[in-house]
Amino acid sequence: MKYHNCCFKREWGKFTAKSLKEENITEVQELITNHFSCEEPPRKALGKPAEVMKVFDHARSKQLVVNGTSLGVFENTTGLLIAVALNCVEHRPVNGEAQMEKIGTDPSSLWWEPLRRVMKKLDGANMFTEIGASCIFFGHILSVHPAYARLGIATFLTKCMLQHAEALGCDFFVQHGTSAFTRAIGEKLGCSELRSIDLRQYVDDVTGEKPFAAAKPPHHISSLCYYKILNLEL
Ligand SMILES: CC(C)(COP(=O)(O)OP(=O)(O)OC[C@H]1O[C@@H](n2cnc3c(N)ncnc32)[C@H](O)[C@@H]1OP(=O)(O)O)[C@@H](O)C(=O)NCCC(=O)NCCS
Numbered sequence: 665m666k667y668h669n670c671c672f673k674r675e676w677g678k679f680t681a682k683s684l685k686e687e688n689i690t691e692v693q694e695l696i697t698n699h700f701s702c703e704e705p706p707r708k709a710l711g712k713p714a715e716v717m718k719v720f721d722h723a724r725s726k727q728l729v730v731n732g733t734s735l736g737v738f739e740n741t742t743g744l745l746i747a748v749a750l751n752c753v754e755h756r757p758v759n760g761e762a763q764m765e766k767i768g769t770d771p772s773s774l775w776w777e778p779l780r781r782v783m784k785k786l787d788g789a790n791m792f793t794e795i796g797a798s799c800i801f802f803g804h805i806l807s808v809h810p811a812y813a814r815l816g817i818a819t820f821l822t823k824c825m826l827q828h829a830e831a832l833g834c835d836f837f838v839q840h841g842t843s844a845f846t847r848a849i850g851e852k853l854g855c856s857e858l859r860s861i862d863l864r865q866y867v868d869d870v871t872g873e874k875p876f877a878a879a880k881p882p883h884h885i886s887s888l889c890y891y892k893i894l895n896l897e898l
Contacts, residue, residue, distance in 0.1 A: 670832070679817065679820070683735060683736075692748050696721050699807055699808075713775075717775065724750075728752065733753050733801065737817055737821055748805065751801060752801075753800070753801055778868055782868075786860075786887065795838075822850075823853065841889045844882035864884050
């Protein structure tokens with residue numbers, strides 16, 4: 665589902681969080697391919713070539729901006745995009761499994777298969793039933809430009825996602841906690857953990873291998889985290 669009329673805006677000190685539009689796609693792709701593609705902890709552990717991850721993320725970023733629920737943080741003085749949260753909204757499926765993301769099977773996405781399987785394992789057969797959700801705001805990618813790290817931008821953006829989710833009528837915000845830092849934010853803001861996997865021990869059902877054996881603590885746990893969107897005080 666596309667949310668063309670979404671218009672989120674919230675200011676915080678020198679920064680403003682806003683709904684991302686199609687005109688932002690190029691700068692989103694730059695931020696993601698330069699600072700997320702090879703930096704997210706499970707990807708680092710997987711050790712695939714940077715170029716294949718970048719090609720994949722280039723297309724995926726566009727897809728997640730176009731659906732209309734993604735947010736960016738801009739620096740007020742320079743107008744620069746310094747952080748993004750790429751999201752989607754999914755309603756409880758009437759029949760069958762929820763499909764949180766439609767990723768193509770073209771060659772650029774083949775490297776992603778081990779990651780897709782571990783995330784599917786975290787999602788379980790039907791997270792809607794498990795957590796009692798009817799409409800989920802799902803956070804796929806969270807990335808902050810390293811020059812703006814540790815200023816509280818990701819925490820601010822997470823609060824914005826929760827508010828945006830509420831405004832869109834979602835009853836849950838769900839995200840994969842793939843970095844110890846995003847899990848730290850979740851703990852601060854009161855998320856619950858549905859399931860978690862120690863990536864170092866995880867065995868891929870299809871290959872029999874441990875694709876993330878190189879995961880380095882504290883970023884060795886991936887989890888499915890959720891927030892119930894009720895009476896939030898942000
Ligand atoms: C993870 C990421 C989004 C955090 O962004 P950020 O704006 O620096 O995060 P915040 O400033 O809001 O920090 C939130 C908390 O994370 C933890 N944290 C963040 N960076 C940290 C660091 N370098 N060392 C230790 N703890 C850190 C802290 O607990 C921090 O809270 P505190 O400052 O009150 O102690 C950013 O590092 C990033 O883009 N990483 C690469 C991509 C990625 O892994 N994305 C997340 C998975 S989708």
